[in-house]
Amino acid sequence: MLWTLLLGLVAALLRTGNLAAAAQTANAIHRDPEIGLVFTSNFALYKSDGRGITYRIAVPDTAQQYTAYDAIIQMVVPNDVGWAGLSWGGSMPRSPLLVAWRGSSNNVVLSSRMASGHIQPTEYPGAHYTLFQTGTRSNATHWQFTALCRGCTAWQAPGSASARYLNRRGGNRLAMAYSPTRPASANSPSSAIAIHQVHAYWSHDFAQAANADFEAVVQRLMSS
Ligand code: HEM
Ligand SMILES: *[C@@H]1O[C@H](CO)[C@@H](O)[C@H](O)[C@H]1NC(C)=O
Numbered sequence: 622m623l624w625t626l627l628l629g630l631v632a633a634l635l636r637t638g639n640l641a642a643a644a645q646t647a648n649a650i651h652r653d654p655e656i657g658l659v660f661t662s663n664f665a666l667y668k669s670d671g672r673g674i675t676y677r678i679a680v681p682d683t684a685q686q687y688t689a690y691d692a693i694i695q696m697v698v699p700n701d702v703g704w705a706g707l708s709w710g711g712s713m714p715r716s717p718l719l720v721a722w723r724g725s726s727n728n729v730v731l732s733s734r735m736a737s738g739h740i741q742p743t744e745y746p747g748a749h750y751t752l753f754q755t756g757t758r759s760n761a762t763h764w765q766f767t768a769l770c771r772g773c774t775a776w777q778a779p780g781s782a783s784a785r786y787l788n789r790r791g792g793n794r795l796a797m798a799y800s801p802t803r804p805a806s807a808n809s810p811s812s813a814i815a816i817h818q819v820h821a822y823w824s825h826d827f828a829q830a831a832n833a834d835f836e837a838v839v840q841r842l843m844s845s
């Protein structure tokens with residue numbers, strides 16, 4: 622067991638060529654006192670010097686398997702990122718995609734997208750994001766946001782016979798994408814975006830991201 626863990630760590634270090642990655646635990650438990658929820662947290666490198674984007678997810682503990690349930694997504698993004706993407710389906714085509722960037726007045730723009738292939742994704746109305754003021758801010762090095770997503774954990778892609786559901790009780794393969802280029806229409810969620818320079822995958826643990834008071838917290842965040 623320990624041996625497997627060590628091998629995994631060595632493999633990760635070789636892959637990234639960077640010791641900074643060792644400090645980042647996969648599926649770290651992040652208790653956010655400001656939000657009042659537990660998140661599982663994963664860090665995805667986009668530069669070999671150790672720069673990366675943090676992806677955190679919280680879900681309700683009442684969610685049943687094979688149903689649609691809400692999720693809260695929190696991302697921490699270095700200021701040099703043009704746009705940061707998350708694929709809830711773990712690959713680019715036919716998955717709900719979140720594309721996030723900073724608008725012209727330091728505001729966060731969240732764009733819900735889907736792509737039919739490895740082509741420019743278009744707006745996807747099946748998933749809807751509500752940005753919370755709490756847990757959304759920036760400083761000299763990073764920006765972060767916290768948002769509710771409805772429609773990110775279950776979907777039926779156009780032309781597909783069956784629906785996909787994210788596993789509430791274990792890991793889900795997610796994917797990220799990074800571009801250094803800011804979208805042309807800085808404040809428009811439908812802006813054209815440039816292709817990514819980097820993409821990566823990981824298994825995000827949803828079991829330990831379960832929260833008993835999820836709904837109450839959402840109500841509080843909605844009205845603050
Ligand atoms: C203008 C927008 C985009 C274009 C033109 C584009 C194009 C492409 C192309 C051509 C590939 C194949 C690369 C290869 O095989 O090496 C690819 C792969 C990928 N893209 Fe995009 N992409 C765009 C936006 C996005 C966004 C917004 C996301 C996620 C939020 C994303 C996630 C991925 C991932 C994860 C892969 C790896 C292959 C896979 O898992 O499907 N892409 N993209
Ligand atoms: C800057 O903001 C990020 C995101 O909120 C945070 O993780 C980081 O600790 C902050 N840095 C400083 C120096 O406050």
